[in-house]
Amino acid sequence: MMIKIIFLFLLIITSSNFSQEKYFIYFTDKGADRNSILSKSSAEYNSALNSLTEKAIERRKKNLGEEIIRYEDLPVSKRYITELKSFGIEIIHELSWFNCVSAIIPVEKLNLIKSLPFVQIIEPVKKLIYKKAPDNQIILNEKGLNQSLNEYGLSFTQLNLSEIPLVHSKGIDGRNVLIGLLDTGFDWERHQALNTRNIIAEYDFVFDDSITANESEDPPGQDFHGTLVFSIIGGYKDSTLIGAAYNSSFLLAKTEYIASETHVEEDNYAAALIWMENLGVDITSSSLGYSEFDTGEGSYTYQDMNGKTTIVTKAVELAFERGVATFTSAGNEGNSKWKYITAPADGFNVIAVGSVDPQNQLASFSSVGPTSDGRIKPEVVAMGVSVYGALAGTTNEYRSANGTSTSSPIAAGVGALLLSKFPHLKNTQLRSIILESSSNSQSPNNLIGYGLISAKNALEFPNLKEINGSYVLNKNFFDEKKIHSTIKLHLAEYGTSFTSIDFNTFKDDSFEFILPSFANGKRLEFYFIYQDSSGNTIRVPSNKNYQMIYGALNISLNLNLILNNLDYTVSDIYPNPFLPLKHKLVRINFRSSGNESFRLSIIDAAGRSVKEIKQNSFAGENIIEWDGLSDDGTLCASGVYYFLISLNGKEFGKKLILLK
Structure with missing residues (x-):
C-alpha cells in the first residue's frame, strides 16, 4: 500500500511539473537588421563568437572555413526576452538556432503574447513517449564474470562484431575526440567503469542544474539508461567492460525524464545540442526517438519523418552543418504498428543506427525505413541484443540490455575511433566513410541500411x-x-x-x-x-x-554511394562551403542512362527558390555548375541553400553552405 501511495505521489508531482504550459515562442527577427548584426563588429556577432570554445572554433574552421558564424548562431534578442519577462513569462531555454525561446505561458496570457509585434508564432513544446525494447535485465556482479574471455569481459562480443578490439590493438582508442551523449542521466562518479573517464562538462536540462545523476526530484531508475549507454561507448574496467571509444572525452546532457515510459521534451534536446556544439563537441549520440506523444499534445505522423519537420531533427541537422558528426538510435518500433524509424533518425545527415543480434541477424524490434520522402534508413546497424554495460546505483555491477539505444553508442564509438586516427576528417567525410565501409554498402536497404558497421573497414578505407x-x-x-x-x-x-x-x-x-x-x-x-x-x-x-x-x-567504391539502388548516382556538392569570389563555380555530378529529365531547384533558408536549372541528360557522367547567382542575376546572400534534384522522377536532396 505504501508503494502505491509513493507512486501516486510521483505521478501527481510529474503532472504538476510537466503539464502542458510550455511553448516555443518564435521571433520575427533577432532584434536588428540581418546584415548589420552579422557584421563582425556587431555586439551580437561577438556574443556568438565568444560563446564558442577554442575547440568549437577549430572544428567549425575545419568544416566551414573562416566564416564560422551564421545568422542562426546570433543570440536571441535580449530586448524581446526582457519584454516577455515583464508580462510574467518564465523563460526556460533560449534556442538561438531556431530564434525562439521555450517558456511557461499561463493560458490567460497566450493571446497577449501572440499579439506582440516581435512574436512570429507560438507552438506547444511536445513530449515524447518512447517505447523501450524488451530489456534482458540481467544483473551480474564483477565476481561472477568469466575471466577467461579476455580483458574485455562480457563486452567483447558487442565490440568484436564491429571489429573494434582489433582497432584498439593498434593503439586507436578515441583519444582527442569529444563525444556528447544525450540521455536520461549518468551515475558516472559512483561506478568503477566510469569514474576514471574524462568528463569535460555535464548538465541537467530537465531541472536546470549541473548534476546528471539521480537527485531527490528524480523518479527511481532515472539514470539507469544513460549510465548503461555511457559505459557502452566510454566505460573502462579491465577484464570486465571496455567501451568502444573509452579514451575519448565526454559531454553529458540529461534531456529525458522518465515517469512511466521515457519522457522527453523537445526543447531540452535542442538546448543540449546547442550547448554541446558551443563547447566543441565532435560527435553526438542520442538514444531516443520522437514519434508518439502524450494524449492531447499532437503526435507526429509518419509523414513528419521527412528530415525537416521535428525540432529534434532540425537540431541535429543544424549541428551537422557546423561540423558535428551525429548518431542516433533508429528506434525500437519494429514490432509495433508504427514500425518505422523515429525522429531525429529521419535527418538527412544523422547516422541512424539499427540493431542486430550477436549473429548479425536483424533484431525484430529495430525500426526500419524508409523516411516518408523515400530515403534509406537506418544508415547502419550494430549489436543491440544482450549488450553489456554498467548498472547505475551500484559501484561494480553490470547488466545486459536490448535496444537500438545500445547499438547507437557502439556506432558512435566507431566514428570516434576514425576521427581519433584521422583528425583532419570533416564530418561529411566521416559519414561517407562509415556508410561506404559497412557490410551492405553496395546494396543498401531499409532493414539494415548500408549494413553492419566495422571499425576495421572504416579505418582501412582511404581518405583525403x-x-x-x-x-x-x-x-x-x-x-x-x-x-x-x-x-x-x-x-x-x-x-x-x-x-x-x-x-x-x-x-x-x-x-x-x-x-x-x-x-x-x-x-x-x-x-x-x-x-x-x-x-x-x-x-x-x-x-x-x-x-x-x-x-x-x-x-x-560506388561513386558517392548508389542511391535508391538505381543505375545512376547524384554526387555531393563541391566545393562545400562555396565561396563564389574564390571558387567561381560550384558543381554537382550525376550519372544517367541517357535522355532523362534533370531539374535542379536551389532553395534558400527561407524556402524561396533562387535558381532553376533544367536540362536533358546524356548517357554517362553529367556535370551541373552554379555560379552563385540567382535567376535575376544577383549574387546570393551567405547562408544555407538546399539543392532539390529531380532525375527521371526520383528526388534527391543536398545542402550547400554559401559564404561571401
Missing part, C-alpha cells in the same frame, strides 16, 4: 586531406604480413592508363600519398598493390577501383 590546394591520400593497412616497401598507389583519370605512385611517408600502419594535380571535377580511380611476407601480391580493393572527383573530399 587538403593542404593548400593539394591533396594527400591516407590509407591504413592492418595486414601484419605486408611488406612496407612494396606498397604502391595506382591512379588514373577515369578510362585512361594507371600511373604507379610511391607513398610519401608512413607511420605504423598508416601511409600517405601526395596526389598529382588535376583540374577540379576530374573523375579519378585508383587501387593499391603490395606484397606480403608469403610472396602473395595483394590488390586493394580486390576486384574494383576506388573513385573520387578531384576537388571533392569523399572517396567511394
Whole structure:
C-alpha cells in the first residue's frame, strides 16, 4: 500500500511539473537588421563568437572555413526576452538556432503574447513517449564474470562484431575526440567503469542544474539508461567492460525524464545540442526517438519523418552543418504498428543506427525505413541484443540490455575511433566513410541500411586531406604480413592508363600519398598493390577501383554511394562551403542512362527558390555548375541553400553552405 501511495505521489508531482504550459515562442527577427548584426563588429556577432570554445572554433574552421558564424548562431534578442519577462513569462531555454525561446505561458496570457509585434508564432513544446525494447535485465556482479574471455569481459562480443578490439590493438582508442551523449542521466562518479573517464562538462536540462545523476526530484531508475549507454561507448574496467571509444572525452546532457515510459521534451534536446556544439563537441549520440506523444499534445505522423519537420531533427541537422558528426538510435518500433524509424533518425545527415543480434541477424524490434520522402534508413546497424554495460546505483555491477539505444553508442564509438586516427576528417567525410565501409554498402536497404558497421573497414578505407590546394591520400593497412616497401598507389583519370605512385611517408600502419594535380571535377580511380611476407601480391580493393572527383573530399567504391539502388548516382556538392569570389563555380555530378529529365531547384533558408536549372541528360557522367547567382542575376546572400534534384522522377536532396 505504501508503494502505491509513493507512486501516486510521483505521478501527481510529474503532472504538476510537466503539464502542458510550455511553448516555443518564435521571433520575427533577432532584434536588428540581418546584415548589420552579422557584421563582425556587431555586439551580437561577438556574443556568438565568444560563446564558442577554442575547440568549437577549430572544428567549425575545419568544416566551414573562416566564416564560422551564421545568422542562426546570433543570440536571441535580449530586448524581446526582457519584454516577455515583464508580462510574467518564465523563460526556460533560449534556442538561438531556431530564434525562439521555450517558456511557461499561463493560458490567460497566450493571446497577449501572440499579439506582440516581435512574436512570429507560438507552438506547444511536445513530449515524447518512447517505447523501450524488451530489456534482458540481467544483473551480474564483477565476481561472477568469466575471466577467461579476455580483458574485455562480457563486452567483447558487442565490440568484436564491429571489429573494434582489433582497432584498439593498434593503439586507436578515441583519444582527442569529444563525444556528447544525450540521455536520461549518468551515475558516472559512483561506478568503477566510469569514474576514471574524462568528463569535460555535464548538465541537467530537465531541472536546470549541473548534476546528471539521480537527485531527490528524480523518479527511481532515472539514470539507469544513460549510465548503461555511457559505459557502452566510454566505460573502462579491465577484464570486465571496455567501451568502444573509452579514451575519448565526454559531454553529458540529461534531456529525458522518465515517469512511466521515457519522457522527453523537445526543447531540452535542442538546448543540449546547442550547448554541446558551443563547447566543441565532435560527435553526438542520442538514444531516443520522437514519434508518439502524450494524449492531447499532437503526435507526429509518419509523414513528419521527412528530415525537416521535428525540432529534434532540425537540431541535429543544424549541428551537422557546423561540423558535428551525429548518431542516433533508429528506434525500437519494429514490432509495433508504427514500425518505422523515429525522429531525429529521419535527418538527412544523422547516422541512424539499427540493431542486430550477436549473429548479425536483424533484431525484430529495430525500426526500419524508409523516411516518408523515400530515403534509406537506418544508415547502419550494430549489436543491440544482450549488450553489456554498467548498472547505475551500484559501484561494480553490470547488466545486459536490448535496444537500438545500445547499438547507437557502439556506432558512435566507431566514428570516434576514425576521427581519433584521422583528425583532419570533416564530418561529411566521416559519414561517407562509415556508410561506404559497412557490410551492405553496395546494396543498401531499409532493414539494415548500408549494413553492419566495422571499425576495421572504416579505418582501412582511404581518405583525403587538403593542404593548400593539394591533396594527400591516407590509407591504413592492418595486414601484419605486408611488406612496407612494396606498397604502391595506382591512379588514373577515369578510362585512361594507371600511373604507379610511391607513398610519401608512413607511420605504423598508416601511409600517405601526395596526389598529382588535376583540374577540379576530374573523375579519378585508383587501387593499391603490395606484397606480403608469403610472396602473395595483394590488390586493394580486390576486384574494383576506388573513385573520387578531384576537388571533392569523399572517396567511394560506388561513386558517392548508389542511391535508391538505381543505375545512376547524384554526387555531393563541391566545393562545400562555396565561396563564389574564390571558387567561381560550384558543381554537382550525376550519372544517367541517357535522355532523362534533370531539374535542379536551389532553395534558400527561407524556402524561396533562387535558381532553376533544367536540362536533358546524356548517357554517362553529367556535370551541373552554379555560379552563385540567382535567376535575376544577383549574387546570393551567405547562408544555407538546399539543392532539390529531380532525375527521371526520383528526388534527391543536398545542402550547400554559401559564404561571401
